[in-house]
Amino acid sequence: xxxxxxxxxxxxxxxxxxxxxxxxxxxxxxxxxxxxxxxxxxxxxxxxxxxxxxxxxxxxxxxxxxxxxxxxxxxxxxxxxxxxxxxxxxxxxxxxxxxxxxxxxxxxxxxxxxxxxxxxxxxxxxxxxxxxxxxxxxxxxxxxxxxxxxxxxxxxxxxxxxxxxxxxxxxxxxxxxxxxxxxxxxxxxxxxxx
Amino acid sequence: xxxxxxxxxxxxxxxxxxxxxxxxxxxxxxxxxxxxxxxxxxxxxxxxxxxxxxxxxxxxxxxxxxxxxxxxxxxxxxxxxxxxxxxxxxxxxxxxxxxxxxxxxxxxxxxxxxxxxxxxxxxxxxxxxxxxxxxxxxxxxxxxxxxxxxxxxxxxxxxxxxxxxxxxxxxxxxxxxxxxxxxxxxxxxxxxxxxxxxxxxxxxxxxxxxxxxxxxxxxxxxxxxxxxxxxxxxxxxxxxxxxxxxxxxxxxxxxxxxxxxxxxxxxxxxxxxxxxxxxxxxxxxxxxxxxxxxxxxxxxxxxxxxxxxxxxxxx
Numbered sequence: 440x441x442x443x444x445x446x447x448x449x450x451x452x453x454x455x456x457x458x459x460x461x462x463x464x465x466x467x468x469x470x471x472x473x474x475x476x477x478x479x480x481x482x483x484x485x486x487x488x489x490x491x492x493x494x495x496x497x498x499x500x501x502x503x504x505x506x507x508x509x510x511x512x513x514x515x516x517x518x519x520x521x522x523x524x525x526x527x528x529x530x531x532x533x534x535x536x537x538x539x540x541x542x543x544x545x546x547x548x549x550x551x552x553x554x555x556x557x558x559x560x561x562x563x564x565x566x567x568x569x570x571x572x573x574x575x576x577x578x579x580x581x582x583x584x585x586x587x588x589x590x591x592x593x594x595x596x597x598x599x600x601x602x603x604x605x606x607x608x609x610x611x612x613x614x615x616x617x618x619x620x621x622x623x624x625x626x627x628x629x630x631x632x633x
Numbered sequence: 634x635x636x637x638x639x640x641x642x643x644x645x646x647x648x649x650x651x652x653x654x655x656x657x658x659x660x661x662x663x664x665x666x667x668x669x670x671x672x673x674x675x676x677x678x679x680x681x682x683x684x685x686x687x688x689x690x691x692x693x694x695x696x697x698x699x700x701x702x703x704x705x706x707x708x709x710x711x712x713x714x715x716x717x718x719x720x721x722x723x724x725x726x727x728x729x730x731x732x733x734x735x736x737x738x739x740x741x742x743x744x745x746x747x748x749x750x751x752x753x754x755x756x757x758x759x760x761x762x763x764x765x766x767x768x769x770x771x772x773x774x775x776x777x778x779x780x781x782x783x784x785x786x787x788x789x790x791x792x793x794x795x796x797x798x799x800x801x802x803x804x805x806x807x808x809x810x811x812x813x814x815x816x817x818x819x820x821x822x823x824x825x826x827x828x829x830x831x832x833x834x835x836x837x838x839x840x841x842x843x844x845x846x847x848x849x850x851x852x853x854x855x856x857x858x859x860x861x862x863x864x865x866x867x868x869x870x871x872x873x874x875x876x877x878x879x880x881x882x883x884x885x886x887x888x889x890x891x892x893x894x895x896x897x898x899x900x901x902x903x904x905x906x907x908x909x910x911x912x913x914x915x916x917x918x919x920x921x922x923x924x925x926x927x928x929x930x931x932x933x934x935x936x937x938x939x940x941x942x943x944x945x946x947x948x
Contacts, residue, residue: 444838444839446836446892446895446922447835447892447894447922447924447925447947448945448948449892449925450890450892452839452889452890475669475670475678476669476670477672478672478673478890478914479673479890480887480889480890480914481887481888482887482889483889483890484890485889485891485892487672487892490924557673557913557914558888558891558912558914558915559675559912559914559915560774561674561676561677561774562675562775563675601775602774602775602776604774619775624673
């Protein structure tokens with residue numbers, strides 16, 4: 440925690456210890472008395488607490504988490520999401536990648552993805568990494584409205600929009616709706632063409 | 634999500650005190666003190682835009698007893714709301730105005746003013762809406778909480794959690810009959826009128842390496858005004874540009890954790906201060922984060938309000 444930085448008076452941010460799995464790190468910090476919220480992204484962790492109360496002993500907890508060997512792996516779920524691959528950008532993506540739409544679908548649905556982080560929208564899980572043969576930068580101009588349950592790709596990630604929102608990712612299909620907050624850090628996701 | 638109860642359908646309890654929404658314009662939602670603890674799932678902390686006024690309204694509505702404390706669900710009004718009391722006499726509290734007992738049929742109108750863009754109408758006992766992820770507040774982006782996850786509409790019925798048998802003794806005691814000395818709760822308003830250029834305390838960083846050296850001086854020595862682009866997600870300010878390092882601005886940053894009060898700086902150099910319904914992650918660098926107690930000076934400020942930032946050190 441030598442790079443610990445303040446986020447105002449009620450939160451700290453620090454670099455994520457590389458060898459710690461996101462969910463295990465989240466669970467260790469969330470269990471500390473006085474910690475209100477823990478947000479884990481690919482490179483960072485933020486911990487929020489009540490500024491009016493004594494600061495939680497985060498250093499000790501993190502040292503303990505980092506030093507713990509053979510920590511039990513938190514329960515992880517595999518979510519299988521059915522997709523109709525008929526998104527508005529499917530053909531354009533295939534063209535930009537110089538592959539067929541069928542190949543794009545095959546590459547996208549062949550992998551089991553890890554939940555890299557959750558953010559942007561409530562329940563929006565960044566899934567990665569996608570096959571490098573379907574990795575595309577985000578759209579130059581974001582859409583003002585992406586329909587809920589759109590399946591999208593951008594950079595190294597794929598995701599399902601759980602709610603309608605603006606968005607800059609490429610839309611390749613529509614997911615069969617699922618419980619919007621079912622996917623947690625540490626879970627895995629597979630897409631199944633429908 | 635279809636299991637969340639609608640508050641439009643009557644449950645036949647005509648004697649229960651309620652408010653029927655007659656007219657509404659603007660951003661008018663049910664809010665409580667927030668739903669902490671769910672940010673890992675991407676659910677922001679929520680809570681009132683102006684906590685001091687929210688608590689004041691709840692205290693005026695005599696919500697200081699167990700089960701309906703000063704954090705009871707109330708209506709947050711950015712715009713205008715007209716309600717009519719139904720069923721039984723209902724005690725409401727409004728920030729800056731005080732308690733009012735509404736007889737059935739009485740109409741009450743509450744609107745944003747030049748000084749108070751964000752206002753609260755609390756009811757004795759708190760508004761009866763389902764608890765979702767530990768909170769009753771409306772999260773519009775996820776259509777979650779409050780009244781069907783949306784802004785209020787004409788025809789909505791807001792019921793009090795207070796049971797109809799409890800009798801109010803206005804001005805003489807609490808709902809439980811105990812006398813109390815204070816007829817008006819003592820609440821320090823966060824925004825007194827003379828404070829027309831509030832100092833907003835900010836802890837600098839953590840992404841200072843993304844900014845040109847002059848940017849900090851620009852932030853701390855200039856005035857910024859509140860733009861009309863302000864909602865529960867964030868408030869865009871207008872002022873001199875906070876210059877980012879060109880080389881870094883062009884690079885794509887990984888998303889990082891965000892918090893309420895964070896001052897994001899997009900490539901145009903005009904800062905955005907994150908409000909209670911902010912995304913839990915974001916890619917714009919943070920030049921600073923407003924201290925908790927001062928966030929409402931920004932996110933509940935009237936459009937055009939001029940702000941100055943002052944450096945604060947974390948405890």
